[in-house]
Amino acid sequence: MLKPETEKAFCAQLGAELYSSYLYLSMSAWFAAQDLPGFANWLLVQAKEELAHAMLFFDHIQQRGGKVTLGPVEAPPATWYSPKAVFEQVLAHEQKVTSLINKLMDSAVQEKDHASRGFLQWFVDEQVEEEDSVRAVLAKFKFADAAPGGIYILDQEMGQRVFSPPKQNQ
Ligand code: FEO
Numbered sequence: 001m002l003k004p005e006t007e008k009a010f011c012a013q014l015g016a017e018l019y020s021s022y023l024y025l026s027m028s029a030w031f032a033a034q035d036l037p038g039f040a041n042w043l044l045v046q047a048k049e050e051l052a053h054a055m056l057f058f059d060h061i062q063q064r065g066g067k068v069t070l071g072p073v074e075a076p077p078a079t080w081y082s083p084k085a086v087f088e089q090v091l092a093h094e095q096k097v098t099s100l101i102n103k104l105m106d107s108a109v110q111e112k113d114h115a116s117r118g119f120l121q122w123f124v125d126e127q128v129e130e131e132d133s134v135r136a137v138l139a140k141f142k143f144a145d146a147a148p149g150g151i152y153i154l155d156q157e158m159g160q161r162v163f164s165p166p167k168q169n170q
Pocket of ligand 1: 017020049050053094097130
């Protein structure tokens with residue numbers, strides 16, 4: 001059974017994951033409007049992943065006998081200065097999400113809440129992967145910015161990303 005304060009914190013994280021999805025959807029729309037469909041695809045896949053993360057919290061809260069309460073989701077920004085600026089914001093946002101997940105894990109450890117620890121470990125590992133994949137995209141901008149047509153080639157590469165639903169092994 002979830003403690004009331006854990007239920008509240010997990011519902012807040014569900015909202016944070018929904019905001020992440022909303023933010024990446026807005027970024028995807030911005031790229032589509034810039035005629036960069038590959039980047040738009042990459043962020044659309046990212047938005048779907050974030051929605052799936054939110055649903056993992058949705059399911060877990062209920063599996064533990066809790067009740068999901070949803071709050072408002074803030075409107076995301078709609079415009080960016082450049083493609084690279086978008087990915088700088090993605091990295092900053094993921095680093096913020098990592099700190100939110102770490103705080104939830106700190107509480108679970110402190111409370112000796114082993115079920116929450118098991119559930120949250122997947123998110124701890126996922127954040128390592130997410131930050132790494134965004135850093136890899138940012139690194140490619142160095143080359144894309146230096147070569148004529150580089151952004152076009154990078155856009156084609158970003159178009160290859162395919163969504164596969166995340167699975168928790170528990
Ligand atoms: Fe659900 Fe990108 O963190």
